[in-house]
Amino acid sequence: MSAIPQGFVEKTSKLSEEVTRPFPNSRKVYVQGSRDDLRVGLREVEQTPTHTDTGVEQNPPIPIYDTSGPYTDPEAHIDLMQGLAPLREGWVAERGDTVLLDGPTSEFGRRRQDDAALASLRFEHIRAPRRAAPGRNVSQMHYARQGIVTPEMEYVAIRENVKLQALRADPSYAKLLRQHAGESFGASLPAEITPEFVRDEVARGRAIIPANINHPELEPMIIGRNFRVKVNTNIGNSAVTSSIEEEVEKMVWSARWGGDTLMDLSTGKNIHETREWILRNAPMPIGTVPIYQALEKVDGKPEDLTWELFRDTLIEQAEQGVDYFTIHAGVRLQYVPLTADRVTGIVSRGGSIMAKWCLSHHQENFLYTHFEDICEIMKAYDVSFSLGDGLRPGCLADANDRAQFAELETLGELTKTAWAHDVQVMIEGPGHVPLQKIKENMDKELVDCFEAPFYTLGPLVTDIAPGYDHITSGIGAANIGWYGTAMLCYVTPKEHLGLPNKQDVRDGIITYKIAAHAADVAKGFPGAQMRDNALSKARFEFRWEDQFNLGLDPERAREYHDETMPKQAHKVAHFCSMCGPNFCSMKITQDVRDYAAKQGLTEDEALRKGMEEKAVEFVKTGVEIYKAV
Amino acid sequence: MSAIPQGFVEKTSKLSEEVTRPFPNSRKVYVQGSRDDLRVGLREVEQTPTHTDTGVEQNPPIPIYDTSGPYTDPEAHIDLMQGLAPLREGWVAERGDTVLLDGPTSEFGRRRQDDAALASLRFEHIRAPRRAAPGRNVSQMHYARQGIVTPEMEYVAIRENVKLQALRADPSYAKLLRQHAGESFGASLPAEITPEFVRDEVARGRAIIPANINHPELEPMIIGRNFRVKVNTNIGNSAVTSSIEEEVEKMVWSARWGGDTLMDLSTGKNIHETREWILRNAPMPIGTVPIYQALEKVDGKPEDLTWELFRDTLIEQAEQGVDYFTIHAGVRLQYVPLTADRVTGIVSRGGSIMAKWCLSHHQENFLYTHFEDICEIMKAYDVSFSLGDGLRPGCLADANDRAQFAELETLGELTKTAWAHDVQVMIEGPGHVPLQKIKENMDKELVDCFEAPFYTLGPLVTDIAPGYDHITSGIGAANIGWYGTAMLCYVTPKEHLGLPNKQDVRDGIITYKIAAHAADVAKGFPGAQMRDNALSKARFEFRWEDQFNLGLDPERAREYHDETMPKQAHKVAHFCSMCGPNFCSMKITQDVRDYAAKQGLTEDEALRKGMEEKAVEFVKTGVEIYKAV
16 A cells, blocks of 8 residues: 555556457447437448348347446557547536536535545546536436436436347348346336437436536446336445556456446545546446545544545546445434344445444434435436445345345435435345345335335345355345346455456356346347347358357357367358257257258247148047147 | 267366365365265355454454355365265165166167277266165155155255254344345245255145255255255257266356256257266256257157157166256147247257157157156156246246146146156246236146245346346246245256356356346345344444455356456455545445444434433524434
8 A cells, every 4th residue: 555656657547458359240320319319320231141042031130238338449549648429428518507617615625626646546537527506406317307408418318228129120020029028026118218218217216317516427327117127337446456457448448248337436546537537438437436435535544534524525526527325324323233143244345334423422423413414415416326225134144134134214304305406316225135035125116215216236146155245145146136126236356355456347247148148038028039039040040150259258159169170161060069050959850840841831820720730630540749839 | 079088088187276266265164964974065264353443343254045055075086087085875775775787778878888980089987877776765855755754855954944943043143144034935945944844845845955866965945935045057069069078167167156957958969978977077966958959869750750769768867867957848739839829939959859740640748748757767866856947938828828828737737647656846837928917827836836946047028138148037937936036947048049158157147147146036036044143243343355365256256356356455344446536435334324323322212312412402403403203
């Protein structure tokens, strides 16, 4: 732990090639919205044709929700030194309800700005921050409640639909769009996500669009039970490892693999500067836990924290552009003793900091007592609350206990307070919960917190697999996502053991994309199963390249395939290494179909009819084998 | 693909050190049964003590169900050339209902035995096979229905209990044995697994003990809804890759990480010899899909298969000691057309072979028409049925369709037939099924197949993650295990892409151990949560070594930890690399407890009382902060 600047000393604008190379056989396409400056990026995976005995069948491109931002667009000019283009700048300005400030208004922000020793670390093109004009509220929820459909709302509507309406009108997608009925446990999934639906969901608090007015680089996205389930990733240096440069690279890496939002949990000396670099280059909403930085400012002594210092930290970060704050306002003094008999006590960093503060001062949590003051700050920049679950269980044994649920009830009370200020809210959830206790968490959250979006960490369904906790938690995440959780906070294989490296981050994100997608399919989100259908068709037809490219991680799929069958010829082979060329079930199935086809029995009905005719023959000879099913 | 002997050409008896080294800080212990030759191995993880301000608290050893057999016992003499000690030989012999044969009675078995060219490949110490004496039935189900508790039944009772009765009587385990109420969806989990309970479950067909009389090396285990959920692993060379030697090493590797049973799916030229090596060295039940080998014998042409050739193959394998056979007798001719309109047709190898045979001959599946003949063979050696799901779905789109369920209904009909012969049965299940359609599979199986144990492959809950299908399927496996599936067939990261290597096998098994354990905990299996509790306590107390050692994969946990904190001193550090030394939530929680302790408020009640007293003070000053929760 030293104050000597780390990383970016040479202010490189380089990202490694592996975080920016385009996905194979994919192209970035943009859907134009109702105004020139509103176009929504998505990725389309081109497919190769299917070759049959009777000719060639084209397979249409598959559009995919894309979190990677400009980094995978070969046309985009990327320069970390400049930051991303400020897409939303015009939208925010034209609303006419903000003022441009001369510079940071927080004491800490000004001090960092004026510290010459930090020049080598500092992002150079810092924009003047904005704040709501006096008496104004700039939250998306406030606009929504006024009946205003903002460009942000239209953007997320287009983004969530992923061209579904157009595909429905195109016959080449008809079979691909078939999907099973979902079980949504009471969600209200519409057939089409319209801007008006988005507005309505934001207005009633069932969804949030985290979008600080000082983060104009952001591509808006939405978190709510009636939208696609999202994945949050975390990065952050610690006193022991990591540098600013690594953190920015990790942010882009996280966007590449599908992270929808990102929390910067850095705890080192230069978090202010690290955060600036991340925000200026981040296409996704960025969240933080401001109490971490506040604690740094008092040299790690929770008892020295004060409301004034915390307030300054909120303003510092809000003016940088942080989109959501984890605030542990539900850790009330009276709940702390409820954790004393737990197996793992309080495992949330923020929760334990606040618990220690409360006990040290014999006072109620200042985040709770100053909650309305915090709301005033949130609505001046449109920072969303992520109400922290400081008393979440750290092991199965502590799951669903009184401490956890008492806090959840308080989060519900705070939700009402925030909503009275038109401030957007999501609710953090556990943690470690055995499978049979997960649904109770979701159900209670929906009731106690009035359907505010739930945002859970896993949960891990067992404690016995350190080194594999992306998996233990991915199981819980898929289930709770299915039950109604709006966003899943990823867990990497290094959880409980160490800081994740890039491969761990990739493994964690892909695991959570699986969980989120499984939940979308299970809920019956419109169009969710199309990618599964397209990939399965490619798989069955031995279109190896399409199978790789349609997957969540084309690079790894290809690499695994190449380990046993490296030759290019094998990519078009009608067999794979599992069974070898003469023993392939898919090949045999094709033979079965061909056999049927030769007899003019290609379709199910015709084939069954053919069988029935055969049955007559056989019945005649006394062998009854083709009974109606 | 060549007939030239591969592997074991030098007949090495060497296993690599990594597959046999003992687990850290663990010892192999044996629980003595009612007879001298019945002792059940399990593993005990020793723990280090907890150091507190007031002294040292001992942490008791944690016993763990152990699948690794003698390979992790430093006392055991391992020689692959000799095979494992034949534990069950006396049990089988003393029942007096079998005859020792002169040699293999299958035509193929004799031919391989007499082929001098195979000498370099052959396991040398082949025992004479046994068969039921004329008119006798040697299945565990038959004994169970006669009211006989076999040594195998007593063995599995002891094994399933993992010393639970003794631990319940020992106060040092009291806190560790606390667990949440389960949700078992109608299972009948007893508080204690007695030999009589085992007998009763086997008699009524709700559980099976796969234990061929020609596989005396086997350590008996049980598969049933009211026992611990089990994990099956697969190995097998193919025409493209792998050797006998690798397969044996993989078998031991699989046992090490927790595989409860193993299917040998080899399809090369020397499967007979490979299987012998595997069986003679396998402590777990071995399953096969005999139709694979039968197909080899007709040079890969399904239409050339005959009942006589298949029958010979069953006898060949039964006399080697295979414990369960996958038999695709439910792929009835009339069901084949139901698959024609599927996205991925028939993906089961066995299913597609039989479908092709049926269509080629316009005849009903000979496995169906000869099912009672097969039962006669099964009961003569005690081979269990694993009734194959040849029409299982190969993608989400095809899940729960008529083809799949029609076959399942037929498997139920066949179950009744097998039970009429006192032959043990389990039912294979899917496959690829979205989350919301999984429970229907389990419920239908329980009804249609009369609670015969369900044995599923995953299911995968999405098709879009090639390279990560251990995870997509692990999610489905945890759920279906919770709902009542008795055994989960593992899937590796290479699924759909290539053959797994050793690390893939390890990843696949650990993922499935997670799923199976999560299911045990969720069902409320007695004692299942103890390991979670012990590991969590170790984690909270910064007993790093204990945390690693209690996990499913101590080696990987340690390796991950060492990546960021390699020094030995860090293993006793009261912080970790995630947050660094000054910023650790667990440390802060301890401070909270210490703070409370200083005031004599260690226990929840006392602490709350203390708070109430404080409340009085504060209320006096007008600050009401300590309300009752």
